[in-house]
Structure formats: structure tokens, C-alpha cells
Amino acid sequence: MNGLLGYCRQGFEPELAAELGERAAAAGIAGYPRASRDDGYVLFVTGDEADARALDRALPFRDLVFARQKLRLLAELRGIDPKDRLTPLLAALPEGLRVGDLWVEHPDSDAGKPLSGLARSFGNALRPALRKAGVLSAREDARLPRLHVCLLAGDHLLLALADPRDSSPWPLGIPRLKLLPDAPSRSALKLEEAFLALLGPEERERQLKPGMTAADLGAAPGGWTWVLTRHHLRVTSVDNGPLRQHVLDTGLVEHLRADGFHWKPAQPLDWMVCDMVEQPSRVAARMAQWFAEGWCRQAVFNLKLPMKKRWQETRLCLDLFAAQAGKPLTIRARQLYHDREEITVLAMPAG
Numbered sequence: 001m002n003g004l005l006g007y008c009r010q011g012f013e014p015e016l017a018a019e020l021g022e023r024a025a026a027a028g029i030a031g032y033p034r035a036s037r038d039d040g041y042v043l044f045v046t047g048d049e050a051d052a053r054a055l056d057r058a059l060p061f062r063d064l065v066f067a068r069q070k071l072r073l074l075a076e077l078r079g080i081d082p083k084d085r086l087t088p089l090l091a092a093l094p095e096g097l098r099v100g101d102l103w104v105e106h107p108d109s110d111a112g113k114p115l116s117g118l119a120r121s122f123g124n125a126l127r128p129a130l131r132k133a134g135v136l137s138a139r140e141d142a143r144l145p146r147l148h149v150c151l152l153a154g155d156h157l158l159l160a161l162a163d164p165r166d167s168s169p170w171p172l173g174i175p176r177l178k179l180l181p182d183a184p185s186r187s188a189l190k191l192e193e194a195f196l197a198l199l200g201p202e203e204r205e206r207q208l209k210p211g212m213t214a215a216d217l218g219a220a221p222g223g224w225t226w227v228l229t230r231h232h233l234r235v236t237s238v239d240n241g242p243l244r245q246h247v248l249d250t251g252l253v254e255h256l257r258a259d260g261f262h263w264k265p266a267q268p269l270d271w272m273v274c275d276m277v278e279q280p281s282r283v284a285a286r287m288a289q290w291f292a293e294g295w296c297r298q299a300v301f302n303l304k305l306p307m308k309k310r311w312q313e314t315r316l317c318l319d320l321f322a323a324q325a326g327k328p329l330t331i332r333a334r335q336l337y338h339d340r341e342e343i344t345v346l347a348m349p350a351g
């Protein structure tokens with residue numbers, strides 16, 4: 001079987017299927033999505049391997065919104081004998097394949113999670129067998145593709161390849177972040193993940209520097225503000241609700257009780273972040289105004305998704321934002337692991 005395999009948040013398979021379908025059509029590559037509600041993954045099946053490779057190139061992982069991981073599918077194995085999964089797996093690998101790493105995974109779904117123990121033990125058996133067969137390098141090698149085995153059931157699995165430079169660096173596409181005891185809210189993890197997932201290491205170093213200035217719109221109880229202060233940014237936090245005292249005690253934060261849709265900074269800021277719960281098109285329009293007016297250089301904001309037509313709304317809001325921002329921006333949007341019915345958008349000057 002040829003095509004792409006994408007992992008997603010359980011329940012968001014229709015959104016990922018719609019996104020892959022639209023992006024494949026735009027790239028002129030024929031195929032169809034295969035998705036079932038609550039599976040936690042979507043296949044996009046193409047005619048042949050050349051089409052799958054072309055689609056893989058046309059859809060960089062960084063540009064996908066609803067995919068936690070993007071892989072190129074090699075094979076689907078059904079009805080395998082639980083007493084010997086190795087033999088059919090090795091037989092299904094393309095001749096001459098060399099990989100630099102192996103990840104045995106399962107979808108992040110109700111049906112997939114109970115397979116984590118099997119994934120671990122099967123990985124332990126498979127690794128030496130792949131080395132012996134000359135498929136897996138002796139040491140991890142990020143210049144070679146990474147082999148993914150995605151267990152769907154004890155007798156059913158998908159084989160796929162990742163380009164380590166064009167995929168999530170985390171197993172299952174899930175960053176393991178710990179909520180520190182002094183984080184004011186779980187939301188703090190969203191901004192932390194956004195900086196990790198949407199900026200590269202060099203961008204993070206260059207663009208999040210001590211002494212930079214930021215606004216946090218919809219800041220209470222202060223999770224995002226707290227993340228910004230941990231990067232030693234000076235933050236104006238706008239919310240009618242209270243901020244946790246220890247966040248104010250950092251000495252880096254000014255709390256303004258104001259409407260985040262009307263407040264604007266006196267001076268241009270390095271960053272604006274926004275977690276206000278509002279209609280996504282209203283948020284997108286206000287965010288665009290910040291860029292059009294030059295009030296911030298870069299931003300991270302959340303767009304709450306509606307109940308229906310979530311992919312269409314996502315595309316409309318991102319298009320509206322890009323059109324109204326009035327300048328060339330690099331825009332990256334993702335439904336992060338810590339996001340629920342929402343997506344997170346990063347915008348910064350293009351180039």
C-alpha cells in the first residue's frame with residue numbers, strides 16, 4: 001500500500017482527512033483518505049509509490065495543522081500470527097532498505113493505548129532482528145529514514161518511514177512535558193509546547209531572549225505569562241480576571257484589567273500571545289490587526305474550533321489572518337497535544 005500515514009488527536013480524523021485531501025488535490029496528486037472516527041490516525045492512499053513520495057514532499061510536516069506525525073506508508077499487515085510477527089514484517093520491507101532508528105508505536109486512541117506494552121516488547125524483539133538483517137544501523141543515525149511500526153491490534157500493523165528532518169521528533173508525535181508545581185494553569189503547557197513544536201532550536205534561541213517585551217491577551221490565571229517570564233521576557237498581561245500572586249512577584253509582569261480586543265501597546269512589542277476564548281474569526285481578525293499596525297513582531301495565538309466544519313473554519317481563519325496582516329509572514333499552525341478543541345498559531349516575519 002502506498003500513501004501517507006498521519007497521527008492525530010482522537011476524534012479529529014475527519015479534520016486531518018479533509019486537510020490531507022485538500023492539500024493533495026492542490027498538489028495535483030490523486031488519492032483518497034481512509035479514516036474512521038476515533039482511530040487516532042488517517043491514511044491517505046495514493047496510486048503508486050512515486051505519488052506517495054511526491055505527496056510526502058508536497059506536504060511538509062511543518063505545514064500540517066491536524067497531524068501530530070507524518071509518515072510515508074510502506075505496508076499494511078493484517079491477520080499476522082501473534083506467535084511470529086517478525087517473519088511477515090521482515091518480508092514486507094522493501095529490498096535494500098536501511099534505516100537509522102526504529103519506533104514501535106500505537107495510535108493515541110482508546111483502542112491503541114492498551115497496545116503500549118506489546119509495542120515495547122515487540123520493539124525489543126524487532127530491533128536486534130532488524131540489525132541482523134542489515135536494515136537497522138548499529139547506532140542511531142538521523143541521516144537515514146526512521147522505521148515506524150504502528151500497531152493497530154495484536155495481529156494488524158502499519159509499516160511506515162519518517163524523514164527525521166520532516167517529522168515530529170517525539171514518539172506518537174507527543175512531547176512529554178511536565179507541569180511544574182508553580183505553573184498557574186495547565187494552559188502553560190500549551191505555550192511551552194507551541195515554542196517547542198512551532199519554532200526550531202535556533203529560532204527559539206534567537207527569538208526568545210531575556211529582556212524582550214510581550215503582551216498576553218486573556219492572561220488569567222497567568223500560565224502563559226508565567227512561561228514568558230521563565231524566558232525572562234517583560235510581560236503586559238491583559239485580563240479582567242486575577243493573576244496568581246507569584247507570577248506578579250517575578251517583577252516582570254504588569255497586569256492590566258482591560259479588554260484584550262481593544263487594548264494596544266504604546267510601543268511595538270517583540271511578542272504578543274493570546275488565549276482569549278472567542279469566535280475564531282474574531283480572534284484571527286484582531287491578531288491580523290496587531291501585525292498590520294506593527295504592534296508586535298511575532299505572535300502565538302489560539303483559535304477555538306467550532307463544533308462543525310472545523311477544517312473549513314481553520315482554513316478560513318488562517319487565510320483571513322494572512323490576508324489582513326498586510327505583510328509577508330511565516331505562519332505555522334498546529335493542533336498541539338495539549339490543545340483540545342483548538343489550534344495554536346505562530347506568526348513571525350517571513351524569512
Ligand SMILES: C[S@@+](CC[C@H](N)C(=O)[O-])C[C@H]1O[C@@H](n2cnc3c(N)ncnc32)[C@H](O)[C@@H]1O
Pocket residue numbers: 184185186187188217218219220221222223224225238239240241258259260261275276277278
Ligand atoms: C483560557 S483562559 C486563559 C488561560 C491562560 N492562557 C493561562 O495560561 O492561564 C481565557 C482567558 O481569557 C480571558 N478573556 C476572554 N475574553 C477577554 C477579553 N475580551 N479581554 C481580556 N480577557 C479576556 C478570560 O477572562 C480568561 O481568563
